Amino acid sequence: MKRFWIVFAKEVTETLRDRRALAMLGLFAVMYPALLWLMMTKIINDATKADRETTEIVVIGAEHVPTLIGVIEQNGMTVDRRADMNEEEITALLGKRRHAAVVRVAPDFTSDYASMRPGRIELWFDSARDERAKVRRLKSALGAYSSTIAQARLLAHGVSPAALTPVRLQEYDTASGASRSANLIGMMLGMFFVTAFLISLNTAMDTTAGERERRSLELLLAQPVHPAELIAGKWIATSSLAVVGLTIELLLAHVILKWTPLEEIGMAWSLGYADLALVCLISIPLCLFAAAIEIALAMNARSFKEAQTMMSFAVLVPMIPALVVPMLDLKTAEWMYAVPVLAHQTLLNELAKGHAVPALAWLATGASSLFYAGLAVAFSTYRLKSERYVLSV
Amino acid sequence: MIITEDVRKKFGSVDALASVSFTAQDGQTTALLGPNGAGKTTLLRLLIGLLQRDHGNISVDGVDPARDPIRVRRDIGFLTDQFGLYERLTTREHLDYFAKLHGMAKADIRRRTDEAIALLGLEDIIDRRAKGFSQGQRIKVALARTLLHRPRHFLLDEPSRGLDVMSTRALRRVLATLREEGSCIIMATHVMQEVTHLCDDVIVIARGRTVAQGSPRALCEQTGIASLEDAFVSLVGTEEGIAA
Numbered sequence: 166m167k168r169f170w171i172v173f174a175k176e177v178t179e180t181l182r183d184r185r186a187l188a189m190l191g192l193f194a195v196m197y198p199a200l201l202w203l204m205m206t207k208i209i210n211d212a213t214k215a216d217r218e219t220t221e222i223v224v225i226g227a228e229h230v231p232t233l234i235g236v237i238e239q240n241g242m243t244v245d246r247r248a249d250m251n252e253e254e255i256t257a258l259l260g261k262r263r264h265a266a267v268v269r270v271a272p273d274f275t276s277d278y279a280s281m282r283p284g285r286i287e288l289w290f291d292s293a294r295d296e297r298a299k300v301r302r303l304k305s306a307l308g309a310y311s312s313t314i315a316q317a318r319l320l321a322h323g324v325s326p327a328a329l330t331p332v333r334l335q336e337y338d339t340a341s342g343a344s345r346s347a348n349l350i351g352m353m354l355g356m357f358f359v360t361a362f363l364i365s366l367n368t369a370m371d372t373t374a375g376e377r378e379r380r381s382l383e384l385l386l387a388q389p390v391h392p393a394e395l396i397a398g399k400w401i402a403t404s405s406l407a408v409v410g411l412t413i414e415l416l417l418a419h420v421i422l423k424w425t426p427l428e429e430i431g432m433a434w435s436l437g438y439a440d441l442a443l444v445c446l447i448s449i450p451l452c453l454f455a456a457a458i459e460i461a462l463a464m465n466a467r468s469f470k471e472a473q474t475m476m477s478f479a480v481l482v483p484m485i486p487a488l489v490v491p492m493l494d495l496k497t498a499e500w501m502y503a504v505p506v507l508a509h510q511t512l513l514n515e516l517a518k519g520h521a522v523p524a525l526a527w528l529a530t531g532a533s534s535l536f537y538a539g540l541a542v543a544f545s546t547y548r549l550k551s552e553r554y555v556l557s558v
Numbered sequence: 559m560i561i562t563e564d565v566r567k568k569f570g571s572v573d574a575l576a577s578v579s580f581t582a583q584d585g586q587t588t589a590l591l592g593p594n595g596a597g598k599t600t601l602l603r604l605l606i607g608l609l610q611r612d613h614g615n616i617s618v619d620g621v622d623p624a625r626d627p628i629r630v631r632r633d634i635g636f637l638t639d640q641f642g643l644y645e646r647l648t649t650r651e652h653l654d655y656f657a658k659l660h661g662m663a664k665a666d667i668r669r670r671t672d673e674a675i676a677l678l679g680l681e682d683i684i685d686r687r688a689k690g691f692s693q694g695q696r697i698k699v700a701l702a703r704t705l706l707h708r709p710r711h712f713l714l715d716e717p718s719r720g721l722d723v724m725s726t727r728a729l730r731r732v733l734a735t736l737r738e739e740g741s742c743i744i745m746a747t748h749v750m751q752e753v754t755h756l757c758d759d760v761i762v763i764a765r766g767r768t769v770a771q772g773s774p775r776a777l778c779e780q781t782g783i784a785s786l787e788d789a790f791v792s793l794v795g796t797e798e799g800i801a802a
Contacts, residue, residue: 178646388660
């Protein structure tokens, strides 16, 4: 037990002097919450832009259609009246990105209107710009204007305008805000926990494959230390780094999500600080699992480089539940709490939606990760003891 | 004292050690002389309990390394041509780490470290990190580590491979100190010069068997050949894998 602490202390000292390990820690612990913040801000901005911003429309030949101008303005758009322009001038105007669209009323609109021929109105817009919501609103205003005239004409001929609308479509959207956001937020939450694997990666490789590469492992094995003590020291040192990184990341992400107006896009983050503390605690077994599995894999590589190749596959594995399961749109089920990463993701997702998580689920989340971590550590110890391994160090 | 009796070890169907028997006395430097691939490294790994023998007996001061490897290792200093330094640790931290693994008390570590600094001239590198150390500096650190816990036994596996003159002299100085203190030193080597300069006793090993044991002079008398080198070649039966 005492020698476990000696190994642990030495690995921690080395890791704290390893710029690469610290850079990974800083990068992933800070970068992910930062990315999250950027992404959420953008999504919310885009979703609410159409409501907040005034939509400016250029109308050419506005004098022919005073009623239309009224309809457009009633719909909350500002009309900028202009003299006639040719195609290049309109394109250039739209290129300035001030106006969402240009409506050009043909000069003969009034005469066509009077003789009940379809009057020509052109709608110019740039579909490459992200102004679809504004253009859609303009189009529906134009549609409303057109059908108002049609109805008035029918009435004048003694026909009920209802004859024009044999079908009345009424839409009902039953999605609640939380369920709509479940996929996206589920995926995001899963990615939180993948960080545990990324942060521990460098130390896991350095303390195993790195020792082999530097040929210090043979020497270490010749010391009066049990293989179990060696593995345990390296394992706990590696996990500690992941625990620190994941805790920082979760705290940052929590603050960010708390301060982001998620309700505007129908998402929820209803975690309190007590819940957050519990989530951080329940992440410790996950960090232990991540470090254990990475050590079990990396110790088989003869060099740091070989380990890197091996680990790039290993890191993909925890991403599968994090990315794929939300896409499958599965209902939360008990078995999910027995799969590391997925368990943590499900748990956090339930908490975020404001659901109560049963004690058994918490227990299963912690116990399953610990169980697999134990298996991986037992395997590593067994490997380190085996003659075949000793011969190859 | 290290005693082996008819030790055998197979890897698959290959006999790494076919039959090895010898006694290495305290206060002596015993050379384990053999061509490359004779089984020297395998034998040393059996002595520290890293590998398990298939047959025979091994006793390191009465302890069997297969039964209690931890106890045996506590009293062994092990040095190979790979010095196994940690680049991000200073020399002092490196020595501390291994001394603590051997269960040494803090005061002892400090005293022994000061002794090692004086013996090997480590003053300029004791608080420097190992990154960028020269080969000579590396072996000094490795030597300091090996003798810090004052083990009763020393196992050296081809220690002088790739050493310059100054480093070789440091190695010899350490070996002389240890021999005076009554340690039992076994040095696996295929370099004749080291044997004649450093060793009191020679065990000749070839194709996994001990073929002769005795002082360099006794070996010459046994074969009736004047130079140890020729005697060795005649004992091993080949010139392959031997360095003058």
